[in-house]
Amino acid sequence: MSRTDSRELLRGTLRTIVLKLLAENRRMYGYEITQQVKERTGGTITLTYGALYPVLHKLEEEGCLLTETEAVDGRLRKYYSLTPAGTATAQVKVAEFERFMAAMQALMQAGPGIANQKH
Amino acid sequence: MSRTDSRELLRGTLRTIVLKLLAENRRMYGYEITQQVKERTGGTITLTYGALYPVLHKLEEEGCLLTETEAVDGRLRKYYSLTPAGTATAQVKVAEFERFMAAMQALMQAGPGIANQKH
C-alpha cells in the first residue's frame, strides 16, 4: 500500500488540530474528530486512533479538556469539550500554527529552483 | 527561556526544508542552511544541529545528496548538493507539503469564532 497520505508532515500538528476543532464545535467525540478531519481535508489528512486517543487523554490530564460519556444507540461515546484553559491553549496553538505556516510559505515560495521558473 | 518558537510544528518538515533549499541553491553547507532558514523566516524557524546533521547524513546515505568538503578560511565546510534522485525526491516532497498545507488551511480556516454547531 503506497500512501499518498503525507503522514510525516502531520507530526506535531495533532494537538493543534484537535484543539482547533473543539474550539469550533463546543463538544466532539474522538471518532467524530477523525471523520471531520477526513471530510474537511478531502482525505488528505487521516488521524489514527493510536495517536488521537492518547492525545485526548493527555489534553484532559493537562486540564485542557473535560469529558462526558453518553450512550448513543447502545454504544458509548465520550464527548470532549474545552475548559477555559483549553480555550486559551487553543488560541495560542492556532496563532503559533499560523505563524509557522507563514514561515514555511516563505521557505517554499521564492527561489529559482525546481519548477519555479518565471518567464 | 520561553520559546515563541513553535518547535513541535517543525516535526516532520525538516527533510522537506533541506531538500527545497538545496533545490534552489545547488549547493549549501549545514551551517549555511540554518542561517538561511532563520533569515528567511524572520527567526520563526530555527534548525538545531542535532537534528540537521543526522538528516543530511541520512539523505546522503539514501542517495539524495552528495558532498564535497572544502577548507574555507581555515575551517572545513561540507557542501551538499542534490543528486538526480534527490531532485526528484525534492519535487515530490514539496508537492506533498503543498497538499498538506492546503489541507491544514481547510481545517484552520473554517468557522471564524464558534460556528458549525451540530444538533
Added chain:
DNA sequence: TTGTATATATAATTTTCTTATATATATTTG
C-alpha cells in the same frame, strides 16, 4: 583572553507517532 561566530558531529534521552491488538455493538450486504 574571553566571548562570540563559524563549522561539524554524535550520544543519550525524550517525545510522538505507527502498528497491532483488544473489546463491543449496530447496520448493511451477500
Added chain:
DNA sequence: CAAATATATATAAGAAAATTATATATACAA
C-alpha cells in the same frame, strides 16, 4: 442468517524523529 463493514474507545510495543548536551576546532572582536 452469516459475514462484513461501520461505529466507538483503548492501550501496549516498537519505531522514528526530535531535543539536549557534549565534543572538537578555528577565526575574529572586545
